[in-house]
Structures are given as C-alpha cells and as structure tokens.
Amino acid sequence: MRAAPPVSVHARGGSGWRALRALAPALAAAVCSAWALQWAGLGDAAAAGIAGAAGAAVALLAWRTTDGRASTLAWDGVQWSVDGVPGRLDLMIELAAWLLVRLRPTAGGAARWVAVTAAEAGAAETLLRAALHARPGAAAAPAPRAAGPDDA
Numbered sequence: 678m679r680a681a682p683p684v685s686v687h688a689r690g691g692s693g694w695r696a697l698r699a700l701a702p703a704l705a706a707a708v709c710s711a712w713a714l715q716w717a718g719l720g721d722a723a724a725a726g727i728a729g730a731a732g733a734a735v736a737l738l739a740w741r742t743t744d745g746r747a748s749t750l751a752w753d754g755v756q757w758s759v760d761g762v763p764g765r766l767d768l769m770i771e772l773a774a775w776l777l778v779r780l781r782p783t784a785g786g787a788a789r790w791v792a793v794t795a796a797e798a799g800a801a802e803t804l805l806r807a808a809l810h811a812r813p814g815a816a817a818a819p820a821p822r823a824a825g826p827d828d829a
Contacts, residue, residue, distance in 0.1 A: 685750070706732050766781075
C-alpha cells in the first residue's frame with residue numbers, strides 16, 4: 678500500500694467554528710446560572726435575566742479569547758504536525774465541507790484542535806482526506822522480507 682502524499686493546509690475553521698467556540702461555554706454558563714438561581718429560590722424572570730447576562734458575558738469573553746489566526750495542518754508523509762508541533766492526529770468529525778481534527782503532541786502537552794473548511798483546503802482537500810484516512814504507519818511500514826534459508 679502506498680503512503681499518502683504530503684499535504685499542508687492553512688485553516689481557521691471559518692466563522693461558524695469561532696462562533697461555536699464562543700457560544701458553547703456561554704450556553705453552559707447561562708444554564709448553570711439559571712439552575713443555581715432557581716434552586717436558590719429566585720423567581721423565574723429574575724433568574725432568566727441574570728442567567729442571560731451571565732451567558733452574554735461569557736460569550737463576549739470567549740469570543741475575545743478565541744483567536745481567528747490560522748493554524749497550519751501538515752502531513753509530511755511520515756507524521757502529522759500543527760504549526761510545526763508533531764503528534765498523532767485523530768479525525769473527530771467529518772462533514773461534507775468541514776473537518777474537525779485533534780492533534781495529540783508527541784512530546785506531551787495539551788491537544789490542539791483544528792477545524793478545516795473545504796474552502797480553506799481548496800485543491801488540497803482530496804489529498805488531505807486521503808492522508809487522514811490512510812492506514813497509520815503506512816509510510817513507515819518495513820518492506821516484506823524475502824524468505825531465506827534460515828526461515829525453515
């Protein structure tokens with residue numbers, strides 16, 4: 678089996694990815710706040726207002742802290758890397774026009790999540806998908822050894 682060819686893609690994930698990264702924690706904050714306030718005996722309207730404000734504050738903070746800069750996802754024929762950090766890549770979600778991958782650095786540390794849109798991948802989308810679905814270690818697999826006289 679041939680190894681997947683090298684491929685490199687610059688990806689931001691699109692505005693939808695950034696919005697999801699801001700809205701998910703905001704929704705969690707709003708729900709937890711509403712639950713805690715109602716448990717404490719605050720009225721429904723007051724709890725909803727405070728929970729909405731908490732959600733909005735978290736959304737604003739999350740939006741400001743989620744950077745929109747691009748990451749470079751690369752397969753060199755042997756290993757994956759994100760912004761030059763090598764590691765093991767896992768395909769987490771694959772949709773027609775969008776991919777979500779997670780890189781676990783070889784040297785340890787926090788995992789890197791990268792979302793790639795088909796528009797960002799451009800002409801490299803087919804190569805990227807081929808590399809993502811290639812059997813791990815296909816490039817590093819040793820060639821089959823010919824049977825010799827010692828293999829009896």
